[in-house]
Amino acid sequence: MAKQQTIGEFLFDYIHKKGARHVFGIPGDFALPTFRWLEKAPLEIITMTHEPSVGFAADAYARQMGLGVALVTYCVGGLNLLNPVACAYAEKSPLLVISGGPSPRERSGDTMIHHKVRTFDTQRRIFEEVTCANTVLTDPETAANEIMRVIDAVMDQCRPGYIEVPYDVVDLPISPPQPRAKEVVISDAKVLEAGIADAVEFINRAKQPVIIAGVELHRHGITDKAVEIAKAFNIPIAADILSKSVIRETNPHYIGVFSGNLSDPKCQEYVDKSDCVILLGTFVTDVFFGFIPNELDKSGTILVTTEKCRVGYRTYDNVRMDDFMDALLKAPVKKREDFVNPNPAKTMEPLSDADMKGELKVPHFFNVLAANLGEDDTLTCDVGDALFGAVELRTRQRSNFIADAFYLSMGFAVPAALGAIAAKRALSKDAGKGIGNGRVFALVGDGAFQMTGIEYSSAARFKMAPIVIVMNNDGYGTQRHIIDGPFNNLQRWNYHKVPEMVGVGKGLKVSTPAEFDAALKEAIASDQPYLIEAIIPRNSSSNSLVRVGEGLSSQRDATKRTKAA
Numbered sequence: 001m002a003k004q005q006t007i008g009e010f011l012f013d014y015i016h017k018k019g020a021r022h023v024f025g026i027p028g029d030f031a032l033p034t035f036r037w038l039e040k041a042p043l044e045i046i047t048m049t050h051e052p053s054v055g056f057a058a059d060a061y062a063r064q065m066g067l068g069v070a071l072v073t074y075c076v077g078g079l080n081l082l083n084p085v086a087c088a089y090a091e092k093s094p095l096l097v098i099s100g101g102p103s104p105r106e107r108s109g110d111t112m113i114h115h116k117v118r119t120f121d122t123q124r125r126i127f128e129e130v131t132c133a134n135t136v137l138t139d140p141e142t143a144a145n146e147i148m149r150v151i152d153a154v155m156d157q158c159r160p161g162y163i164e165v166p167y168d169v170v171d172l173p174i175s176p177p178q179p180r181a182k183e184v185v186i187s188d189a190k191v192l193e194a195g196i197a198d199a200v201e202f203i204n205r206a207k208q209p210v211i212i213a214g215v216e217l218h219r220h221g222i223t224d225k226a227v228e229i230a231k232a233f234n235i236p237i238a239a240d241i242l243s244k245s246v247i248r249e250t251n252p253h254y255i256g257v258f259s260g261n262l263s264d265p266k267c268q269e270y271v272d273k274s275d276c277v278i279l280l281g282t283f284v285t286d287v288f289f290g291f292i293p294n295e296l297d298k299s300g301t302i303l304v305t306t307e308k309c310r311v312g313y314r315t316y317d318n319v320r321m322d323d324f325m326d327a328l329l330k331a332p333v334k335k336r337e338d339f340v341n342p343n344p345a346k347t348m349e350p351l352s353d354a355d356m357k358g359e360l361k362v363p364h365f366f367n368v369l370a371a372n373l374g375e376d377d378t379l380t381c382d383v384g385d386a387l388f389g390a391v392e393l394r395t396r397q398r399s400n401f402i403a404d405a406f407y408l409s410m411g412f413a414v415p416a417a418l419g420a421i422a423a424k425r426a427l428s429k430d431a432g433k434g435i436g437n438g439r440v441f442a443l444v445g446d447g448a449f450q451m452t453g454i455e456y457s458s459a460a461r462f463k464m465a466p467i468v469i470v471m472n473n474d475g476y477g478t479q480r481h482i483i484d485g486p487f488n489n490l491q492r493w494n495y496h497k498v499p500e501m502v503g504v505g506k507g508l509k510v511s512t513p514a515e516f517d518a519a520l521k522e523a524i525a526s527d528q529p530y531l532i533e534a535i536i537p538r539n540s541s542s543n544s545l546v547r548v549g550e551g552l553s554s555q556r557d558a559t560k561r562t563k564a565a
Contacts, residue, residue: 007143008038009040014147019067020043021422022069024057024068024069025054026049026072028077028100030073030074031167034098043069053458054070055084055095055415056087056411056416058084059416060420062419064423069095070095070097073099074164087409088130089130091407092157092159093158096151099123099163101120101166128162132153132157133149133162136164144178188317188318191317196328208276210270211226211229211238214283215282223246225326226281234253235253235336237253252341254341255342259290260292278304279305282303298313299312299313304325348371349367351364351367359540362542365389366392369393369469370393372521374524377441380416381412382403384445384545385445385477385478386445387403402416410448410451414453417464418455418464439467442467445471446470446473447490449493453468453498457502460504460529465526465527472535477541481548482549499530505530506526508532509533
């Protein structure tokens with residue numbers, strides 16, 4: 001007779017069954033019994049220094065693996081985790097939060113237990129706003145079904161979920177899950193047929209159609225269908241900032257990243273002149289339009305996401321995105337034989353000797369970085385020029401560019417690098433899923449590094465070897481372009497000394513392109529973590545960041561709003 005599982009055993013076995021191989025967390029007394037069961041599970045524990053870092057690491061892992069898990073204690077841990085979970089919700093990342101909690105006995109009264117905020121249900125109610133499913137496991141009879149319900153919802157909807165486990169309940173025997181019929185959502189066949197007929201007419205009469213591949217394609221594993229549509233009908237395909245690298249950026253139909261006036265000029269020109277923009281799984285946000293308030297011209301767009309299907313001004317209910325794409329592939333869409341890619345992938349021109357010896361300006365920084373990136377290398381990018389300057393870099397493999405490019409929370413890149421490395425380790429065991437064995441580079445500004453950069457220590461502890469590059473432009477560079485003031489200044493750190501403090505890896509400080517090039521080559525040749533402090537002149541920014549600043553400044557600066565009025 002098989003031994004009955006405990007709630008803790010069942011929870012982590014189900015997580016493993018769903019594809020996760022690591023759990024990120026920080027222990028605390030309410031969560032310690034759950035950590036004990038995790039220790040016995042076929043999952044690796046990666047403990048970090050602060051809960052926001054746990055969330056960002058688990059989020060990046062989720063984007064690569066299809067499920068990421070964060071384990072923290074009650075309230076003081078869980079509420080610290082709220083910001084990265086909000087990021088994961090906004091950007092559709094399948095992140096599962098597991099929190100320890102008080103026992104059912106303690107919850108029965110109004111006992112003042114440490115970490116409690118207002119009521120025992122406060123934390124769960126707060127997480128309702130940023131999760132697609134949540135539960136508190138107080139009943140072993142229903143716990144198995146509740147665990148499965150929440151985790152399945154996380155993976156189906158690609159949104160965060162929340163499971164709270166009372167510290168004494170986790171050790172209890174769990175009742176077997178009850179049979180349940182999983183809801184199967186199918187498209188309305190007649191509505192789908194009508195939508196496809198409308199779309200075919202729309203595309204066939206267009207002179208310059210273009211596909212914009214959104215992040216939902218990656219989250220739901222249907223990127224290949226978008227690539228097939230582009231190839232079958234010879235239609236160019238672009239990404240937006242959030243979906244950068246969803247499409248392999250050396251694909252012959254790929255024309256670059258579109259984000260309004262932040263786009264590569266040739267990509268922007270092509271999309272702006274298109275009379276049929278086919279948006280597949282795309283989030284239409286202010287970032288999509290380059291931070292300029294705008295709306296889609298519905299008369300010239302087809303929009304298909306997991307939540308809506310619209311062709312021009314007509315909306316088609318109960319149509320699944322993958323069904324729409326399958327049907328479109330079989331539809332009588334004319335192949336455009338005369339299409340020529342206006343913006344194919346190209347190699348950056350090397351810098352001149354004079355430039356190599358001069359200041360390390362932002363364009364030169366990315367020129368040198370591009371020359372040193374390998375085919376399987378991954379970038380995790382923070383907010384600012386670490387993100388906007390990197391938009392023009394073309395990664396050679398899918399999903400090798402990870403950034404919180406809509407929610408735009410600072411502090412993402414360094415912990416995300418740990419999540420990306422853990423995912424690479426897990427996926428390297430399955431060649432069919434592999435995202436390559438290359439290095440992970442974390443691009444982070446000095447302001448963001450001061451928030452979560454100490455996770456370099458966690459990388460060292462778990463024998464990870466990221467190459468962390470701190471773009472030190474002496475303060476909050478992005479904010480200076482919007483509204484400047486002394487509030488944008490920071491205490492100056494010797495960032496390159498962090499490896500010395502941790503006692504693992506090596507730190508280097510560079511201020512010219514030649515020094516940066518040499519530092520990158522040294523770091524790549526090593527199997528140790530590196531931290532490269534790149535001194536960027538305060539007045540040097542990418543053209544994209546300048547345009548972001550100008551656009552937001554016109555909205556945020558009262559004096560400019562008055563002049564505009």
